[in-house]
Amino acid sequence: MTTYDFRLSVEIARVHLFSKPKQTIVAMLGVTFGIGMFIALVSLMTGLNDFTEDITMTSSPDIHIYQEETAMRPSILEAVNPRALNYVHHQKPKNETQKIRNARQIAKLINADPRVTGSSPQVSSQVFYNYGPVQLNGTILGVDILDEDKLFDLRSKMRKGRIEELLSNHNGLIMGKGLAKKLNIDLGNRVVVTTPQGNTLTLKVVGIFQMGIGVIDNVRSYANIATVQAILQEDQSFITDINVKLKDRQLAKKTAAEWQSKFTYKAEDWETANSTFLTGVIIRNIITYAVSFTLLIVAGFGIYNILNMTIYNKMKDIAILKAMGFAGSDVKNIFMVQSLVIGLVGSVAGLVIGYTLSLLISKAPFDGGDIISLDHFPVNFDPKYYVIGVVFGVTTTAVAGYMPSRKASKIDPIEILRGQ
Amino acid sequence: MDILKTESINKYFYDPEKFQVLKSIDLTVKKGEFMSLVGKSGCGKSTLMYVLSTMDTDYEGNLEIAGEKLTGKTQNELAAFRNAHIGFVFQFHYLLPEFSVLQNVMIPALKLNRFSRAEIEARAMEKLKILGIAEHARKQSSKLSGGQQQRVAIARALINDPDIIMGDEPTGNLDSYNTQLVFDIFKELTHHYQQTIIAVTHDDEFARKSDHRVEMSDGRIVKD
Numbered sequence: 001m002t003t004y005d006f007r008l009s010v011e012i013a014r015v016h017l018f019s020k021p022k023q024t025i026v027a028m029l030g031v032t033f034g035i036g037m038f039i040a041l042v043s044l045m046t047g048l049n050d051f052t053e054d055i056t057m058t059s060s061p062d063i064h065i066y067q068e069e070t071a072m073r074p075s076i077l078e079a080v081n082p083r084a085l086n087y088v089h090h091q092k093p094k095n096e097t098q099k100i101r102n103a104r105q106i107a108k109l110i111n112a113d114p115r116v117t118g119s120s121p122q123v124s125s126q127v128f129y130n131y132g133p134v135q136l137n138g139t140i141l142g143v144d145i146l147d148e149d150k151l152f153d154l155r156s157k158m159r160k161g162r163i164e165e166l167l168s169n170h171n172g173l174i175m176g177k178g179l180a181k182k183l184n185i186d187l188g189n190r191v192v193v194t195t196p197q198g199n200t201l202t203l204k205v206v207g208i209f210q211m212g213i214g215v216i217d218n219v220r221s222y223a224n225i226a227t228v229q230a231i232l233q234e235d236q237s238f239i240t241d242i243n244v245k246l247k248d249r250q251l252a253k254k255t256a257a258e259w260q261s262k263f264t265y266k267a268e269d270w271e272t273a274n275s276t277f278l279t280g281v282i283i284r285n286i287i288t289y290a291v292s293f294t295l296l297i298v299a300g301f302g303i304y305n306i307l308n309m310t311i312y313n314k315m316k317d318i319a320i321l322k323a324m325g326f327a328g329s330d331v332k333n334i335f336m337v338q339s340l341v342i343g344l345v346g347s348v349a350g351l352v353i354g355y356t357l358s359l360l361i362s363k364a365p366f367d368g369g370d371i372i373s374l375d376h377f378p379v380n381f382d383p384k385y386y387v388i389g390v391v392f393g394v395t396t397t398a399v400a401g402y403m404p405s406r407k408a409s410k411i412d413p414i415e416i417l418r419g420q
Numbered sequence: 421m422d423i424l425k426t427e428s429i430n431k432y433f434y435d436p437e438k439f440q441v442l443k444s445i446d447l448t449v450k451k452g453e454f455m456s457l458v459g460k461s462g463c464g465k466s467t468l469m470y471v472l473s474t475m476d477t478d479y480e481g482n483l484e485i486a487g488e489k490l491t492g493k494t495q496n497e498l499a500a501f502r503n504a505h506i507g508f509v510f511q512f513h514y515l516l517p518e519f520s521v522l523q524n525v526m527i528p529a530l531k532l533n534r535f536s537r538a539e540i541e542a543r544a545m546e547k548l549k550i551l552g553i554a555e556h557a558r559k560q561s562s563k564l565s566g567g568q569q570q571r572v573a574i575a576r577a578l579i580n581d582p583d584i585i586m587g588d589e590p591t592g593n594l595d596s597y598n599t600q601l602v603f604d605i606f607k608e609l610t611h612h613y614q615q616t617i618i619a620v621t622h623d624d625e626f627a628r629k630s631d632h633r634v635e636m637s638d639g640r641i642v643k644d
Contacts, residue, residue, distance in 0.1 A: 320508075
């Protein structure tokens with residue numbers, strides 16, 4: 001088969017397509033709708049995924065080192081009867097300290113690691129916030145606020161006040177926006193903080209931050225390390241957590257495992273810590289691709305039907321073409337070209353529709369409520385998905401067109417020409 | 421000069437049961453001859469013509485056209501051979517409805533690709549002129565009358581200057597006026613242009629006036 005023969009097939013295909021414009025357009029619309037919806041869906045879903053991943057990442061460290069509470073521990077019986085089957089019912093947790101020993105040295109070692117951008121040792125505790133009659137449960141983090149800023153870009157998340165206020169104000173507190181709202185607290189107000197051990201301290205609110213995610217904004221506040229150590233009545237070496245930011249986030253899993261065995265404290269990477277979020281991402285992806293795939297298959301069946309009908313109507317034409325010397329492959333090309341043109345033009349139109357829909361969605365107001373701070377739908381305009389859309393569309397139409405085209409190439413002209 | 425030659429062609433139908441349609445057909449057709457193939461319906465005359473046309477390859481024996489042995493060639497080789505050497509006229513015109521008259525005539529020549537497009541167009545116009553329908557060249561083929569369409573089909577059969585034109589009841593769907601017209605065209609093509617024509621027909625008058633009348637019965641040639 002020469003390129004000349006192919007050009008002739010293309011010419012005939014072109015006449016076929018233009019002689020029945022309505023049918024051609026209906027076939028194209030099937031693909032256009034499929035691809036358009038695919039683009040709109042994928043843009044919205046990946047936009048949402050990126051958005052959630054983004055806020056999760058900005059609010060959780062790449063690696064979090066802390067003392068894990070051990071629920072089960074080897075009982076003394078094991079030492080006495082090492083070869084026996086021992087079982088202790090209702091074992092109570094041991095009174096363990098949350099303290100990371102030699103935390104400063106560990107932090108120093110971590111900072112020396114070339115993979116690390118920065119680390120922030122801190123003291124965390126469950127507390128009650130009391131303001132007037134209101135009493136709310138939450139957490140307090142004792143941090144070096146400048147280190148914490150390096151890790152989470154806290155400065156950009158401040159809604160009121162500045163982070164430096166904490167340095168100059170020993171008993172200062174930077175509070176999550178949701179928490180402040182619930183307590184009805186504003187800058188300069190004093191709030192009483194009570195630890196589970198019953199110690200209390202009055203702190204002054206010097207700043208209000210918003211991470212954009214409810215689980216943090218509604219419970220957390222930052223204070224100086226020394227302040228939190230004082231409430232807990234612990235000494236200066238008392239550190240409960242070390243947060244680490246890496247240069248390459250993808251190395252977190254490997255690095256965490258390495259550190260866990262090295263420092264003997266629990267080192268948790270961001271993927272494990274946010275597995276619920278990441279599961280959501282995976283499920284959303286599955287749904288997106290399943291729906292898009294279905295749409296495209298439906299479009300494919302549409303093309304298959306239309307091409308089958310065209311070929312049925314063109315039996316006589318095919319027979320005479322073959323009698324006059326067109327080879328089976330020429331006939332196949334005539335119909336393959338038609339389906340590919342339908343696929344390509346339909347897909348490109350689909351991209352335009354998809355882009356328009358995405359643009360409309362990205363402008364639609366959406367209230368994220370208390371959970372996430374969001375006023376518009378996040379939409380992803382990554383060109384990657386547009387390429388996938390075209391490839392998907394053309395492939396589906398090629399497959400849908402191939403079967404009828406092959407049937408056309410196999411038509412026996414004698415049966416049709418002498419039938420009457 | 422013999423343009424077409426067969427040696428003891430046998431053919432069987434297997435459905436619903438084995439049945440011999442063609443029984444050792446030996447046939448020679450000379451160049452410039454207007455041959456008609458007649459016989460009762462079911463005698464195998466159409467079947468023979470489709471074997472001669474190379475479209476039917478399921479037979480025993482030998483077929484030779486223009487000195488080339490065609491038995492045993494592949495479908496694609498035979499398609500290319502038909503394109504260059506055989507023109508077809510059927511009972512129905514089988515013009516492609518989306519194309520103009522001129523385009524319909526040009527298609528086999530475009531496929532053959534022996535001349536440039538401009539030359540092909542000039543040649544197609546020339547053939548249409550011979551058949552007296554040049555003024556309809558730019559019309560959609562479906563807009564013509566039955567007789568005109570059949571003449572376009574003949575022009576299409578002529579476009580590659582084939583060695584043989586094969587007709588399966590070429591006048592079967594025409595009124596007496598157009599039948600006469602087509603017959604006269606065939607006559608002129610053979611006498612004036614040395615065109616070989618093989619036509620299957622059940623029109624006795626048509627057959628009687630042809631140069632060479634071959635009658636078939638029960639799969640055999642009974643009168644040559």
